[in-house]
Amino acid sequence: MAMNHQNSSPPDIGNRNRPHTELIDRIPIPPRRRPRPSKIQALWARLSLAISPLPNAADALQTLKGKKVALVGNAQSLTLQKYGSQIDSHDIVIRCNRAVLKAADSHGTKTDWFALSQHVDLEMIQQRNASRALWFSQNRKYLPFWMVQRQFSSHLLTAEEYRSICVGSGLARPSTGFMMFHLAIESDCEMLTLYGFDFFKSNSTSGDHTATTTPHNFSAEEAVITERAKRDTRVTICI
Numbered sequence: 001m002a003m004n005h006q007n008s009s010p011p012d013i014g015n016r017n018r019p020h021t022e023l024i025d026r027i028p029i030p031p032r033r034r035p036r037p038s039k040i041q042a043l044w045a046r047l048s049l050a051i052s053p054l055p056n057a058a059d060a061l062q063t064l065k066g067k068k069v070a071l072v073g074n075a076q077s078l079t080l081q082k083y084g085s086q087i088d089s090h091d092i093v094i095r096c097n098r099a100v101l102k103a104a105d106s107h108g109t110k111t112d113w114f115a116l117s118q119h120v121d122l123e124m125i126q127q128r129n130a131s132r133a134l135w136f137s138q139n140r141k142y143l144p145f146w147m148v149q150r151q152f153s154s155h156l157l158t159a160e161e162y163r164s165i166c167v168g169s170g171l172a173r174p175s176t177g178f179m180m181f182h183l184a185i186e187s188d189c190e191m192l193t194l195y196g197f198d199f200f201k202s203n204s205t206s207g208d209h210t211a212t213t214t215p216h217n218f219s220a221e222e223a224v225i226t227e228r229a230k231r232d233t234r235v236t237i238c239i
Contacts, residue, residue, distance in 0.1 A: 045140070045148040049156075054147065057134045057157040060113075061187035067091040069189045072107070073177045073196035074100065074206035083195050083238055084108040090193065094184070096176045099128075100205040107196075115180040118206070122146035136179045138162055169224050175216040181225060185235065193236045197225070 070090035072078075079102045087093060087108035094113040098120060101107045111128040114120070117137040122144065125133060135143055136157045147154040157179065165174055165182045174182070177197060184192050199222035200211045209215075229235040 045143060045145065048148050049140070054135075054150075054154050054156045056161065057136070057155045057183060058161055058186075060132060060134060060155050061183060063132075064092060064184060064187040064189040067189050068191040069094065069184055069193070070108075071177065071180055071184060071192060071194050071197075072096070072099070073194065073198075074098070074204045075196045075198040075200075075202050076205055077198045077202040077239075078196035079103065079106050079205075081106050081195075081238075086193075086238070087195055090191075092189075094180060096180065096206065098206040102205065115176050116144075117176040118142070119144050122151060125152060134180070134183075136162075136176050169220075171217060171220055171224075173215055173217075175218070175221060178216075178221045178225070185228060185232065189234065191234050191236070193238060194225070195238050197237060198239060 068090045070087045070093045072087060072093065072095045074096055082105050084103070084105040084107055088110040090110075092112045093108065093110045094115055095111050096115045097118045099111065099114065101109065111130045112132070114125060114128075114130055114133045116133055116135050119142045132153045132155070133147065134155045134157065135147060137143075138157075138159060143156075146152060147156075161183075162179075165179055166172065169178070169182065171178070181192075181194070199218040200214060200216075203210055211218075225235075226237065229237055
């Protein structure tokens with residue numbers, strides 16, 4: 001399925017005098033290795049979150065009300081498409097994990113939210129001019145320290161929210177993209193369009209897993225999302 005958008009010039013990020021291809025070239029690709037926090041940082045993080053928890057992920061959804069939302073996955077097949085201007089034309093663009101931008105014409109350049117289950121540096125978040133980050137992994141070991149320090153507008157998916165997604169979908173370990181889809185579709189957004197979701201028919205630009213090693217059940221996720229798209233006119237999957 002594909003949405004018929006009129007092409008429009010994607011908004012500039014950072015320096016408005018630089019071409020988008022240059023903007024993509026200067027965006028660092030975060031390392032695949034997950035940095036481990038020091039013991040002091042880990043202890044400080046646990047105490048800080050126990051005393052003053054970060055806002056729930058669901059609390060961010062009110063900002064999606066009435067908005068046209070693009071949820072961009074990391075399928076390698078997206079590099080073969082020309083969805084960049086469509087992606088950037090949305091009110092809110094949400095990208096997942098490392099969110100590698102291969103080219104402006106395929107991936108766009110706009111990033112408003114990051115949905116994370118992998119560590120990324122705050123520098124990359126800031127260079128993308130993002131406004132919000134949501135942490136989905138229930139393993140807090142790799143929670144970026146900048147989130148704990150409240151250096152950025154950050155949200156955590158609570159254990160209750162995680163269990164609700166698992167029970168509602170029948171998935172034991174949903175992917176980051178699937179969890180973000182679940183939250184977004186439960187919001188009052190006007191439109192939700194998925195790009196870069198081929199459910200691991202091609203490998204991911206965001207990690208080292210292959211279709212045989214991934215811990216997620218992408219066939220089941222595809223069934224849930226496509227079924228929802230059939231009965232919810234707000235949802236479109238661009239393949």
